[in-house]
Amino acid sequence: MNDKQIIAKRVAQELRDGDRVNLGIGLPTLVASFLPPTLKVHFHSENGIMGMSPLPGEGFEDRNLTDAGGRPVGAMPGACAFDSASSFGMIRGGHLDVTVLGGLEVDELGRLANWMIPGKMIPGMGGAMDLVTGARRVIVAMTHNSPGGPKIVGRCTLPITSIRRVDLIVTELAVIQPTEAGLVLLETLGGASVADVVAATGARLILPASLAVHHD
Amino acid sequence: MPAQVKKTISLVHAIEMIPDGASIMVGGFMGGGSPLRLIDELVRQGKSALTLICNDTARPGFATGKLIDAGLVARVITSHIGTNPETQRRMIEGSLVVDLVPQGTLAERIRAGGFGLGGILTPTGVGTVVAEGKQHIEVDGRMFLLETALRADFALINAKRADYQGNIEYALTARNFNPLMALAGRTAIAEAEEIVPVGAISPDAVVTPGVLVHHLVARTNA
Numbered sequence: 001m002n003d004k005q006i007i008a009k010r011v012a013q014e015l016r017d018g019d020r021v022n023l024g025i026g027l028p029t030l031v032a033s034f035l036p037p038t039l040k041v042h043f044h045s046e047n048g049i050m051g052m053s054p055l056p057g058e059g060f061e062d063r064n065l066t067d068a069g070g071r072p073v074g075a076m077p078g079a080c081a082f083d084s085a086s087s088f089g090m091i092r093g094g095h096l097d098v099t100v101l102g103g104l105e106v107d108e109l110g111r112l113a114n115w116m117i118p119g120k121m122i123p124g125m126g127g128a129m130d131l132v133t134g135a136r137r138v139i140v141a142m143t144h145n146s147p148g149g150p151k152i153v154g155r156c157t158l159p160i161t162s163i164r165r166v167d168l169i170v171t172e173l174a175v176i177q178p179t180e181a182g183l184v185l186l187e188t189l190g191g192a193s194v195a196d197v198v199a200a201t202g203a204r205l206i207l208p209a210s211l212a213v214h215h216d
Numbered sequence: 217m218p219a220q221v222k223k224t225i226s227l228v229h230a231i232e233m234i235p236d237g238a239s240i241m242v243g244g245f246m247g248g249g250s251p252l253r254l255i256d257e258l259v260r261q262g263k264s265a266l267t268l269i270c271n272d273t274a275r276p277g278f279a280t281g282k283l284i285d286a287g288l289v290a291r292v293i294t295s296h297i298g299t300n301p302e303t304q305r306r307m308i309e310g311s312l313v314v315d316l317v318p319q320g321t322l323a324e325r326i327r328a329g330g331f332g333l334g335g336i337l338t339p340t341g342v343g344t345v346v347a348e349g350k351q352h353i354e355v356d357g358r359m360f361l362l363e364t365a366l367r368a369d370f371a372l373i374n375a376k377r378a379d380y381q382g383n384i385e386y387a388l389t390a391r392n393f394n395p396l397m398a399l400a401g402r403t404a405i406a407e408a409e410e411i412v413p414v415g416a417i418s419p420d421a422v423v424t425p426g427v428l429v430h431h432l433v434a435r436t437n438a
Contacts, residue, residue: 070274075388088324129340134320
């Protein structure tokens with residue numbers, strides 16, 4: 001498995017039967033392909049659908065049924081559609097169990113930055129600020145480092161997405177839980193040692209006495 | 217003509233009503249549910265200095281992206297421009313003012329505009345750059361931002377089906393901002409993929425009431 005697949009597979013294990021889930025564009029979208037077929041998850045998309053499914057096959061594309069990136073998708077039996085105010089009412093109102101989002105930085109306070117790099121990239125926040133503020137559980141799925149250095153840092157240098165502390169960070173090296181006390185290293189992934197993770201991280205990590213090491 | 221029939225307007229006349237410098241809300245999400253014929257006609261008539269309110273600027277050469285490409289827009293109020301490098305280029309160059317608004321806040325500001333509210337209180341953006349210069353209001357110990365209502369001179373919306381009275385039904389994810397904008401535009405102009413007899417859309421299935429749609433664009437361009 002490549003790094004992104006390692007991350008997506010581990011995030012998939014966080015989802016529970018019946019969860020209402022919003023997956024961000026990019027890496028988080030991969031999570032859906034690692035879910036066991038028996039697990040029933042309701043996928044929400046901010047453009048106004050609960051019960052989104054992958055496109056059932058070539059030739060079924062409908063420009064009135066897309067994901068938030070504008071790509072054609074399908075719908076599960078029982079799916080429903082609604083306007084943008086209702087869609088974000090579900091997000092802000094605590095009706096979404098989990099959101100999985102990509103990240104540029106997460107800091108020791110558990111704050112996520114993922115919507116702009118001043119002077120370089122200003123895509124806009126889209127639905128990210130509402131999702132991080134309102135979803136019951138926020139999981140950040142991102143590579144551990146960028147070419148520029150660590151993405152898990154003491155304090156975010158980029159504009160943050162929300163002051164809300166995210167619930168879990170999953171990278172190709174580690175599963176980290178932001179807590180009131182700081183960032184707790186829960187597991188290592190892909191055969192990484194604790195020392196590897198500590199060396200690759202730009203923030204202080206709290207190391208519990210027992211720690212799970214996964215080799216895939 | 218029976219009294220219950222709304223007079224359609226030609227695509228050309230619908231867009232001729234919009235003066236240079238007008239504010240327009242345009243429905244759609246990455247082009248899904250955008251009024252593509254109305255957008256093309258705005259470009260053909262070469263409007264200028266528009267204020268555009270829309271979820272995103274799609275891609276160059278597509279949907280709301282065409283309005284950016286053609287240089288019709290002086291200011292855009294939107295949640296996402298990441299898929300349109302042309303919007304970003306014009307913003308950096310200084311020929312286009314871009315106000316970025318969190319998507320849920322944008323939807324609620326438009327809803328508030330159409331519903332006669334002064335604004336809404338949202339936790340989204342508290343403690344971020346979005347909060348700068350905004351009034352903070354604490355309710356039950358939780359901090360919210362006051363986000364003011366948005367209205368526009370015109371709302372351009374896309375419907376799956378409209379009946380002869382202008383009652384509107386939407387399709388799946390093409391609904392998005394359309395019903396919110398229909399009420400927030402001082403003049404609402406709708407284009408529909410299908411126009412059907414009154415009664416073909418059940419009253420319970422009507423999302424935007426026909427009496428609130430000012431103009432229904434004819435299926436032909438004449």
